[in-house]
Amino acid sequence: MKKFQDGKGSLWVASVKERAGEDYKGRFWLVLTPEGGGETVELRDVRWNSSKTADRTLRTMSDVELRKRLRWALGRTPASQQVA
Numbered sequence: 782m783k784k785f786q787d788g789k790g791s792l793w794v795a796s797v798k799e800r801a802g803e804d805y806k807g808r809f810w811l812v813l814t815p816e817g818g819g820e821t822v823e824l825r826d827v828r829w830n831s832s833k834t835a836d837r838t839l840r841t842m843s844d845v846e847l848r849k850r851l852r853w854a855l856g857r858t859p860a861s862q863q864v865a
Contacts, residue, residue: 784816785844787851792816795847797835798823809835813851822854 782796798812807828814821827850829835 783839783842783847785847787848793847793851795839795842797829797832797839799832805830811835811839811850813847813854822851824850824854 784794794814794816796812797809800808809829811824811827812821
C-alpha cells in the first residue's frame with residue numbers, strides 16, 4: 782500500500798487486489814482508492830503474478846507514475862463515476 786496525491790492535492794491509496802483461483806498468472810492488479818473513502822479505481826491491465834512482486838513494485842513507483850495511472854484510469858471511467 783502506498784499513499785500519494787493526485788493533481789488536485791487529494792490523497793489516494795495505491796494497493797493490490799487479488800483474484801481467487803489456482804492460476805497464478807496475473808492474479809494481482811493495481812487498485813487506487815481515495816483516502817477518505819469513495820469509489821475505487823481498478824487498473825486490471827497493471828498485473829503481477831505474486832503479491833511479493835506487486836508490493837515491491839508499489840513501493841518503488843513514484844508519485845508521478847501513480848498520478849499518471851490515476852489520470853489514465855479516470856479517463857476511461859464514465860464522467861458520472863469519476864471522483865477526482
